[in-house]
Amino acid sequence: MAVKSEPAQLFKDIMGSYPTGVTVVTTLDGNHKPIGLTVNSFASVSIDPLLVLWSIDKNAGSCEVFQKAEKFAVNILAGDQQEVCWTFASKSEQDRFSKHPWALSKNNLPVLENVFATFECKKIQQIDAGDHYILLGEVIDLNKNEQEPMLYFRRKVGNVPQEWE
Ligand SMILES: Cc1cc2nc3c(=O)[nH]c(=O)nc-3n(C[C@H](O)[C@H](O)[C@H](O)COP(=O)(O)O)c2cc1C
Structure with a gap:
């Protein structure tokens, strides 16, 4: 039976159940201080040239820094980096x-250690x-x-199931 709900709530419910990987996107601010937040909106876009995208909430504390930044690094977390995921998502x-x-x-980009993979990127476009x-x-x-990379599903993060390895 279809779940009935307000469209925005239903949208959140659906996307919260859409499994993704987890990244921490990082850069340096104007004072050379490292800045980063947990992001699962990351996606690959193009092979030739190599392009990727992610999206940032306009209300995020780091939004202005990333708007000004010329470069960013996408750190794709490993399955055992749950604490990294929650630290970089924590407002407090x-x-x-x-x-x-x-x-x-x-x-000159801050890159996290023990991750699955890292993409260092030159920002080429910002879309409202x-x-x-x-x-x-x-x-x-x-x-x-x-x-191995981390998986995110229904607010839980963890390793790829062993039977998939
Ligand atoms: C699994 C997960 C994925 C997230 N994905 C995003 C995202 O794609 N874009 C975003 O702006 N915030 C995302 N967030 C929320 C930010 O990580 C969180 O709001 C963080 O505190 C923002 O940091 P800031 O206020 O220092 O910028 C995500 C959080 C979690 C736990």
């Missing part, structure tokens, strides 16, 4: 980067989209580690 966490190891890349901005990036560097 003042110093997210002190909790988890990271380093500055040669492109309702209550979000879509940020389109061209991949300038990419890196993949040994870890």
Whole structure:
């Protein structure tokens, strides 16, 4: 039987049950301070050239920094990085980067350690989209580690089921 609800609530329910990976998107602010937030709106767009996108809530504390940023890094979390996911999503966490190891890349972007993979991107377009901005990036560097990626489903995060490996 179809679930009846307000369209916005139904939309949230549907998208909350749409399984995704989890990323932390990072950059440096104007004072060279690392900034980052948990993001699952990340998607691949094009192979030639290599393009990716993600969207940021206009009310996010870091929205202005990402609007001004010329580059960003997409850190695709590994299955065992649940704490990283919640730290970078927490409004009350003042110093997210002190909790988890990271380093500055040669492109001068903060990259998290022990992740599944990283895309470092040059921002090429910013699209006004309702209550979000879509940020389109061209991949300038990419890196993949040994870890398996994280899965997100109904507010829970974790490893890929063993039978899929
Ligand atoms: C699994 C997950 C996915 C999220 N995806 C996004 C997203 O795609 N875009 C976004 O703006 N916020 C997303 N959020 C919410 C932000 O991570 C959260 O609001 C964060 O505190 C924003 O940080 P800021 O206020 O410092 O910018 C997500 C949160 C979680 C837990």
